[in-house]
Amino acid sequence: MNISSTSFPSLFESSFGNTENSARDLLNGIKIRNRNNWYLVGNLAREGGINPHRFINASPDDEDYEILFKGALLNVADALKQPGYVTVGFPYSTYNVYKDLAEKFLSQKSFHLEYDPTTYQKGSLKKMSVELDKYEVIPEIVGGIIGLKKSLPVPPANFIAISLGFGTLEGGMATASGLVQRTCFSTHGIRLAINNLQRELNKKYFLEMKNEHQLDDAFVKGFIFINRKNIDLKSLRKEILHLYYKEVISPIMKKYFTDLDFENCEKIYILGGGAHYQDLVDAFNEEFKGIMPVEVAPDAEKLASIGYLYNSLRLSDEQYDKCAGIDLGNSSTIVSTFA
Numbered sequence: 001m002n003i004s005s006t007s008f009p010s011l012f013e014s015s016f017g018n019t020e021n022s023a024r025d026l027l028n029g030i031k032i033r034n035r036n037n038w039y040l041v042g043n044l045a046r047e048g049g050i051n052p053h054r055f056i057n058a059s060p061d062d063e064d065y066e067i068l069f070k071g072a073l074l075n076v077a078d079a080l081k082q083p084g085y086v087t088v089g090f091p092y093s094t095y096n097v098y099k100d101l102a103e104k105f106l107s108q109k110s111f112h113l114e115y116d117p118t119t120y121q122k123g124s125l126k127k128m129s130v131e132l133d134k135y136e137v138i139p140e141i142v143g144g145i146i147g148l149k150k151s152l153p154v155p156p157a158n159f160i161a162i163s164l165g166f167g168t169l170e171g172g173m174a175t176a177s178g179l180v181q182r183t184c185f186s187t188h189g190i191r192l193a194i195n196n197l198q199r200e201l202n203k204k205y206f207l208e209m210k211n212e213h214q215l216d217d218a219f220v221k222g223f224i225f226i227n228r229k230n231i232d233l234k235s236l237r238k239e240i241l242h243l244y245y246k247e248v249i250s251p252i253m254k255k256y257f258t259d260l261d262f263e264n265c266e267k268i269y270i271l272g273g274g275a276h277y278q279d280l281v282d283a284f285n286e287e288f289k290g291i292m293p294v295e296v297a298p299d300a301e302k303l304a305s306i307g308y309l310y311n312s313l314r315l316s317d318e319q320y321d322k323c324a325g326i327d328l329g330n331s332s333t334i335v336s337t338f339a
Contacts, residue, residue: 196244
């Protein structure tokens with residue numbers, strides 16, 4: 001069965017004024033109403049907003065979580081036969097704190113969506129509802145490992161998974177029997193490196209109130225425009241990422257994985273959006289050269305959402321057309337369905 005994954009930045013901003021004809025389709029033109037206010041969400045907020053923002057590791061009882069969740073539902077409503085089955089997740093650092101709140105939020109089971117399609121087509125305001133049958137909340141690293149196992153033709157019996165996310169770095173060892181709990185950890189994500197970038201740039205430049213997500217975009221691209229000058233960030237990015245690996249990733253792996261774990265594992269897989277930073281991948285390869293191979297997982301940034309999708313399939317007794325996996329990440333929101 002094929003999988004369709006839709007992704008948009010986890011950004012939003014209050015909307016005022018005319019927003020007609022500002023996007024080419026729904027994914028790039030999400031404008032929804034929530035608690036009597038209108039919001040630009042995702043790409044529309046990034047391109048059309050003045051100061052779009054996101055909150056890191058938002059609680060399910062925060063409006064931020066609700067806005068992004070509704071934005072995700074809106075993008076899969078036509079593909080999801082209702083009542084549907086949905087799985088969401090949280091990093092280990094917040095899972096125990098937010099699990100009950102998320103279950104309370106999802107227990108509504110009926111989510112009313114009001115959106116403005118005039119951002120990408122002619123028409124008027126529209127309303128719709130998405131009904132849920134069952135739902136579940138699982139740890140993000142579990143979702144990533146499920147997604148990885150389902151994506152590999154023949155997954156290793158034992159392996160280590162490291163998920164490089166914006167808000168959190170997650171890790172754990174997976175065996176044929178399941179997740180080894182003592183090896184699971186959650187700590188500072190790529191956001192720490194972004195903050196270090198901001199500190200370095202502030203030494204030389206006035207950043208004109210550039211916010212965190214704008215610096216994140218610049219970090220990914222490897223350059224930033226400041227006062228109409230193109231500032232190359234590649235050398236600085238490499239330095240910052242190597243320090244991030246040395247001071248955050250390497251120490252926590254030494255803390256949670258024993259020599260016996262490395263002896264029993266066949267490979268280290270790198271998951272999450274941070275897997276696209278070759279400088280980080282090189283640092284992994286340098287440390288584990290001669291110990292075990294390191295591999296960037298296929299569709300690394302989508303694996304948590306894909307794992308949530310397969311968990312929903314289990315809940316539904318394999319009703320493929322009723323399942324969705326929603327990953328409300330700190331950098332991107334990714335929702336997956338079976339195509």
